[in-house]
Amino acid sequence: MSAYEDHVASRERWATGPRGPLALVNAQRVDHAQPVWPVPGQWAPAPGGLSVTASAADGVVVDGVPVDGTVLVAGDEAVVASTVTFPDGFAGSVSAGTLRVWDPSSESIARFAGIARFDRSADWVTSGRYTPVTGLEAQGVVLDAAGAPLEVAGHIETAFGSTSVRLVAVRSAAFRGAARLQLIVQDTTSALPEEDPGSTYSMGRFLYLDDPGTDPSAGADVELDWNLLVLPPCAFSYQFACPIPPEDNHVPVPITAGERHPVDTAGHVFH
Incomplete structure (x- = not known):
């Protein structure tokens, strides 16, 4: 494969990847306590990122630990940003007070040619x-x-x-x-x-x-x-x-x- 062919292939993989642009289904600024579609939990501003309040039944997992109460979700600007997962394969990331929600099975990925x-x-x-x-x-x-x-x-x-x-x-x-x-x-x-x-x-x-x-x-x-x-x-x-x-x-x-x-x-x- 030539360098150009590799470039083309990598761009297609990026577009449809689990953190690619077609997987992003919501990017919601959180400036007060609120829900964020389409994932569970109550989200609020917090120093260094956002906080999420959820019960164990909600299936929210932050840094590998199921949430049952209120925890900090560290943003991308932290030394180590938090990893967040939700039921049905959804994932989240926090940057500058915004929760981004990623769906690797999004409708956009399905219709992308x-x-x-x-x-x-x-x-x-x-x-x-x-x-x-x-x-x-x-x-x-x-x-x-x-x-x-x-x-x-x-x-x-x-x-x-x-x-x-x-x-x-x-x-x-x-x-x-x-x-x-x-x-x-x-x-x-x-x-x-x-x-x-x-x-x-x-x-x-x-x-x-x-x-x-x-x-x-x-x-x-x-x-x-x-x-x-x-x-x-x-x-x-x-x-x-x-x-x-x-x-x-x-x-x-x-x-x-x-x-x-x-x-x-x-x-x-x-x-």
């Missing part, structure tokens, strides 16, 4: 020049899906034919032990599918690349394989919010490469 993508082309493997930034330049011009600022790593200058762009790159979580940069981009294919049958997801796509890790006074040449453009989680589920591409990353040309839309068994775009 695949990720529509453009054919791979060597013409969409281009070069760019990365220049890192420091200090105030690294703050606040890119927001994540929750509206929090992302750390800007630097800028990447590249060209699409005669069109030159200077893209904002943010730091991403490490992947397989390697530091990465992330580009959040929109281009002229970013449109609603009913308005443009050749469209890609309207809110934009992501491109990841290895972080060159260069000195701020220098820079580095980077390879940009636009065939590896991927859809954000929000393309698969309304339970996710979408990050907003910075103005510099609105590319004024069509990038006919990478992933386009998730599609169902009837050939329809998910949303």
Whole structure:
């Protein structure tokens, strides 16, 4: 299997995995004591995460121990986040005061057919020049899906034919032990599918690349394989919010490469 074929297969596995975007059936902010659909228990804010109150008959299990009373569910920001399971295969996780509920047998997984993508082309493997930034330049011009600022790593200058762009790159979580940069981009294919049958997801796509890790006074040449453009989680589920591409990353040309839309068994775009 080629590296590209492995990439495609891993993306399909991610989409339908037990913690993939199609398995997320609810993401509910808990700011007072309340139930959370579709799982048992009474949930409430607590230092370091959420608390859950349940009886043994409810079948809530936190960190391997059945709940019979009230216990803390540590959030993702804790040193060790809690694991939560419910009856019928449901699982939960807590992040920033929100309970996410995952169903590995969700209706969305059952009707998912695949990720529509453009054919791979060597013409969409281009070069760019990365220049890192420091200090105030690294703050606040890119927001994540929750509206929090992302750390800007630097800028990447590249060209699409005669069109030159200077893209904002943010730091991403490490992947397989390697530091990465992330580009959040929109281009002229970013449109609603009913308005443009050749469209890609309207809110934009992501491109990841290895972080060159260069000195701020220098820079580095980077390879940009636009065939590896991927859809954000929000393309698969309304339970996710979408990050907003910075103005510099609105590319004024069509990038006919990478992933386009998730599609169902009837050939329809998910949303």
